[in-house]
Amino acid sequence: MPPFNLSQASFETVRLQPHALFSQLCWLAIPAALLLASCGGPQRQAPPPPPVDIVKIVAGDVPNIIELPGRIEAVRTAEVRARVDGIVEQRLYQEGSDVPAGAPLFLIDPRDKQAQLAQAQATLARAGAAQANARSIVARYEPLVSRKAVSAQEYDAALSDARQADANVADARAALARARLEVGYTTVRAPIAGRVGRAQVTEGALVSGASATLMTQINQLSPIYATFTQASARLLDLQQQVQSGALRVPDLARIEVRLILENGREYGTVGHIDFADQTVDPSTGSQLVRARFANPDRQLLPGQFVRGRIVAGTLRGGISVPARAVQIAGEEAAVLLVARDNSVVRRTVELGSQMGGQWVISSGLRPGDRVIIDGWMKVQPGQKVTPRVKTAAASGTAR
Numbered sequence: 001m002p003p004f005n006l007s008q009a010s011f012e013t014v015r016l017q018p019h020a021l022f023s024q025l026c027w028l029a030i031p032a033a034l035l036l037a038s039c040g041g042p043q044r045q046a047p048p049p050p051p052v053d054i055v056k057i058v059a060g061d062v063p064n065i066i067e068l069p070g071r072i073e074a075v076r077t078a079e080v081r082a083r084v085d086g087i088v089e090q091r092l093y094q095e096g097s098d099v100p101a102g103a104p105l106f107l108i109d110p111r112d113k114q115a116q117l118a119q120a121q122a123t124l125a126r127a128g129a130a131q132a133n134a135r136s137i138v139a140r141y142e143p144l145v146s147r148k149a150v151s152a153q154e155y156d157a158a159l160s161d162a163r164q165a166d167a168n169v170a171d172a173r174a175a176l177a178r179a180r181l182e183v184g185y186t187t188v189r190a191p192i193a194g195r196v197g198r199a200q201v202t203e204g205a206l207v208s209g210a211s212a213t214l215m216t217q218i219n220q221l222s223p224i225y226a227t228f229t230q231a232s233a234r235l236l237d238l239q240q241q242v243q244s245g246a247l248r249v250p251d252l253a254r255i256e257v258r259l260i261l262e263n264g265r266e267y268g269t270v271g272h273i274d275f276a277d278q279t280v281d282p283s284t285g286s287q288l289v290r291a292r293f294a295n296p297d298r299q300l301l302p303g304q305f306v307r308g309r310i311v312a313g314t315l316r317g318g319i320s321v322p323a324r325a326v327q328i329a330g331e332e333a334a335v336l337l338v339a340r341d342n343s344v345v346r347r348t349v350e351l352g353s354q355m356g357g358q359w360v361i362s363s364g365l366r367p368g369d370r371v372i373i374d375g376w377m378k379v380q381p382g383q384k385v386t387p388r389v390k391t392a393a394a395s396g397t398a399r
Helices: 008-016 018-040 111-146 152-185 232-244
Strands: 051-056 060-081 086-091 104-108 187-189 194-196 214-231 256-260 271-276 286-293 305-322 327-329 332-338 344-355 358-363 370-374 386-389
Touching (some): 111 152, 152 187, 286 305, 305 370
Antiparallel strands (some): 060 305, 271 286
């Protein structure tokens, strides 16, 4: 190739086309600028690992809390039914009020029973007169028998008449007592103290003693029962834990129960287990457990659905973590851990009960694990972090 010779003609060409020369110089300047930027320009550094608060898991005693669905039941329930036939004349109570035992509730027309009472009194009087006459005959015959003035047969007949008169008097007295009871039954009274429900009959209704017409119902509301059903298999597991020493259970009467009402609020009064059924329902495979609660404000009502948290002893070597450290998505729960190299690891856990801001972990964690309790929303699994120990240890006992 001949050497480049900037001739006069070419110089003239450059001189006559300055825009072409400028374009070629710009293309030569761009690579040079990039080279300078890559060699001598400032470089951006990677950000430091984000800080997170952790707790180190230590096993300890945790409460063994069993949460069960239940229903409120009255300690005593009495159905008030008619014991005599008649027409209801008056309701004597305020529906929904508390009444003492023996309080009058209804008045049934008593006139028919009062007439029967008068008739029974007359029958007793007639039987009494016949009894007096028979006894007087026996008294007259008694001295005459020894003198042969009255035959022995006549004396025996007088004695028989006297005995029949005594029986008639006893029968009349029983009929009179029955008549008085029926007059008393015309005033229907509360058999127990408690809260009386709405009336099932109104004034003017015909009630029957033979068919025991239901008139109202009384429930004793304080104290009150909460009944729960527990699977028999779960109870067997608890028995095995007790036998192995992993679970310490107090006496039945000392087991505490807390109620969660339908609106999610906790009932303030703590109850105690007072009965555990020793038979298994063959249709459901469950056993009945009952707790007793004070109910001074009548906040708990029969038929109400509740959830009971039964503190069934203390589980040895249990693990719990603060509730804010647990991520719950659907039916799966997980926590984020900090590994030895300070990287984030996600681990699925099985939750037990929750109490005092702590989740009891049934499985998934071991003593020594470092669980992120604050800051886990800003990190991802595999990411490096700077752990900060929030507390010295996460106690095994939920507080």
